[in-house]
Amino acid sequence: MDLKARLVAEAEAVGFDLCRICRPDSVPQVPAGLGGFLEAGYHGQMGWLAERVHWRSDPAALWPEARSVIMLGESYTPEHDPTDVHGMADRGAISVYAQNKDYHDLVKKRLKRLARWLIAETGDATQVKVFVDTAPVPEKPLGQAAGLGWQGKHTNLVSRDLGSWFFIGSVFTTVELETDPAEIDHCGSCRSCLDACPTGAFPAPNQIDARRCISYLTIEHHGPVDEELRPMLGNRIYGCDDCLAACPWNKFAVEAREVRYHARDELVAPPLAELAALDDAAFRAKFSGSPIKRIGRNRFVRNVLYAMGNSGIGRYVPQVEALAMDTDETVADAARWALRRLKDAAA
Numbered sequence: 001m002d003l004k005a006r007l008v009a010e011a012e013a014v015g016f017d018l019c020r021i022c023r024p025d026s027v028p029q030v031p032a033g034l035g036g037f038l039e040a041g042y043h044g045q046m047g048w049l050a051e052r053v054h055w056r057s058d059p060a061a062l063w064p065e066a067r068s069v070i071m072l073g074e075s076y077t078p079e080h081d082p083t084d085v086h087g088m089a090d091r092g093a094i095s096v097y098a099q100n101k102d103y104h105d106l107v108k109k110r111l112k113r114l115a116r117w118l119i120a121e122t123g124d125a126t127q128v129k130v131f132v133d134t135a136p137v138p139e140k141p142l143g144q145a146a147g148l149g150w151q152g153k154h155t156n157l158v159s160r161d162l163g164s165w166f167f168i169g170s171v172f173t174t175v176e177l178e179t180d181p182a183e184i185d186h187c188g189s190c191r192s193c194l195d196a197c198p199t200g201a202f203p204a205p206n207q208i209d210a211r212r213c214i215s216y217l218t219i220e221h222h223g224p225v226d227e228e229l230r231p232m233l234g235n236r237i238y239g240c241d242d243c244l245a246a247c248p249w250n251k252f253a254v255e256a257r258e259v260r261y262h263a264r265d266e267l268v269a270p271p272l273a274e275l276a277a278l279d280d281a282a283f284r285a286k287f288s289g290s291p292i293k294r295i296g297r298n299r300f301v302r303n304v305l306y307a308m309g310n311s312g313i314g315r316y317v318p319q320v321e322a323l324a325m326d327t328d329e330t331v332a333d334a335a336r337w338a339l340r341r342l343k344d345a346a347a
């Protein structure tokens with residue numbers, strides 16, 4: 001077997017479902033797309049997206065010695081329908097990717113194993129750098145250039161084999177590997193993801209205004225959320241899967257091989273009253289090893305209070321009243337808003 005075929009086999013052995021190659025300079029469309037996104041202010045408080053734009057726009061500038069980019073996809077397809085919980089007003093909806101272990105840790109370990117294998121096969125002169133999510137790397141355009149999938153109208157990569165449920169990682173290397181053809185668009189006239197979005201976060205197909213996206217609002221946005229948007233959050237307390245779940249290509253998705261992505265039972269539909277009662281220590285203990293830990297207790301309880309306000313459940317009033325005295329002003333503001341909304345619903 002040649003090196004490329006053995007690499008693909010090794011990627012599967014370490015746990016990836018997709019492995020394809022492109023050149024670092026294969027995404028010339030990114031500067032204009034990213035530039036337009038930033039100019040429109042769609043990144044909101046994610047100021048880090050506007051930093052190091054020259055690297056995020058051009059992977060060849062990020063590491064000029066790199067000759068190939070190995071793009072990897074790992075499935076996290078859920079075993080249940082993640083939208084079922086939306087009909088349960090006393091429960092919180094946590095997005096699928098956050099219902100168990102943090103994918104950053106798991107994907108990075110696999111990337112490092114694959115990179116070590118490549119060095120062992122090709123010699124010590126080989127250099128590698130591994131990335132997942134947090135570096136200034138345009139992962140979706142690179143993934144499309146390598147043929148992992150195409151950027152669907154919801155802007156994420158969709159694969160004909162895995163649907164919308166997969167994470168992306170990359171190994172940049174100085175080794176020149178044979179490339180794969182880019183994937184073409186298979187959305188056709190479908191617009192299910194655009195119609196499924198509860199907040200109207202897509203100004204146009206293939207474009208997202210993150211400031212309206214519930215994933216951004218519940219995870220990235222600090223301080224109070226715009227009052228006009230709060231009712232649209234429903235019971236979504238961490239991330240959102242609606243546009244992903246709507247995609248018809250998911251019918252081809254294979255179940256996640258990694259059991260640490262399978263949902264922890266208590267995070268599929270957790271009772272809001274239990275989550276609102278978490279103090280700092282209890283929050284950290286409950287979400288140890290989970291991506292949710294990153295947002296901290298205050299932002300999380302803020303989200304839970306918006307969901308309580310949207311629930312119409314009068315018995316929450318005493319608990320919410322107590323949180324209106326919280327030392328964190330954003331939590332207290334969310335509680336006051338929830339109280340007004342619960343009282344309006346009861347009137």
Ligand code: B12
Pocket residue numbers: 029030031032033034036037046049095096097132133134135136137138139140141151154155156157158164165166167168169205206207208210213215216220238239240241243244
């Ligand atoms: C910032 C970010 C977010 C932001 C912004 C989302 C976004 N779509 O950019 C927020 C917080 C909202 C977010 C949410 C989510 N994210 Co996120 N996020 C990122 C991150 C860190 C950077 C993405 C980025 O550069 N955005 C900036 C925009 C400009 O880039 P773009 O989408 O590629 O934009 C292109 C198009 O818009 C195009 N374009 C512009 N105009 C036009 C017009 C036409 C006609 C066309 C065809 C194209 C086009 O040009 C742009 C540049 O190429 C990546 C990791 C990474 N390093 O890449 C993960 C990443 C994209 N996220 C991921 C995930 C899983 C999610 C969520 C599903 C999590 C959740 N369940 O809550 C949601 C999905 C929401 C959604 N519909 O996108 C995965 C996606 C995996 C996949 N299969 O694609 C990634 C790749 C992380 C990973 N390593 O797995 N995310």
Ligand code: SF4
Pocket residue numbers: 154196197198199200201202208212213214215239240241242243244
């Ligand atoms: S993640 Fe939710 S809020 Fe964000 S674009 Fe998709 S459907 Fe809309």
Ligand code: SF4
Pocket residue numbers: 152153154158186187188190191192193194246247248249
């Ligand atoms: S739901 Fe339809 S339009 Fe959206 S990404 Fe999937 S195929 Fe494309």
